Amino acid sequence: MAQFSPEILQTWSEDIPSGSILHVLGELDLSSAPSLRTALMRLIGQGRSVIVDFSELRYLDMHGVHTLEDCHKRAEQLGQRFVLVGSVPLIHRILLIIKLHERMPVVDTVGEALTILGREGTAPEWHTS
Numbered sequence: 752m753a754q755f756s757p758e759i760l761q762t763w764s765e766d767i768p769s770g771s772i773l774h775v776l777g778e779l780d781l782s783s784a785p786s787l788r789t790a791l792m793r794l795i796g797q798g799r800s801v802i803v804d805f806s807e808l809r810y811l812d813m814h815g816v817h818t819l820e821d822c823h824k825r826a827e828q829l830g831q832r833f834v835l836v837g838s839v840p841l842i843h844r845i846l847l848i849i850k851l852h853e854r855m856p857v858v859d860t861v862g863e864a865l866t867i868l869g870r871e872g873t874a875p876e877w878h879t880s
Contacts, residue, residue, distance in 0.1 A: 759783045762790045769868040770800030770832065772861065776807040779815030787815065791822040800832035802864040808842050816849060823855040832856075834864040 760783035761776045771794045779787060794801045803819065805811070819835060826833035834856040837846045846857055858864050 772802045774804045778810035780812045781814045784814040784818040788818045795826050800868050802834045804836045805842050806838045811842050834867050836861050836864050
């Protein structure tokens with residue numbers, strides 16, 4: 752008998768005055784990256800800034816990173832802000848090692864991301880503590 756396997760990645764969005772927050776729960780890898788891309792491109796297509804909240808992400812591989820980079824580039828092309836929240840220690844370490852913060856805004860909390868959206872044109876700082 753086959754066992755029920757919950758989705759490896761779950762996302763849900765929240766509209767805020769300055770854009771949208773996409774909350775991400777689970778594992779982001781080869782099998783789940785396409786669903787993240789779909790969710791992000793839908794939000795980007797609405798013409799709003801996007802915060803990607805990875806505070807509940809448990810795993811990230813390079814397929815997920817490439818998806819983030821592609822979506823960030825698309826948001827930039829459309830003149831929209833795209834901010835990543837990577838507060839889980841394992842995810843934080845991966846993002847730091849690959850220096851993703853040099854290619855897109857990466858912060859520790861949704862509050863910091865909201866501050867960035869409120870400060871158009873200001874480069875975010877990456878916290879290594």
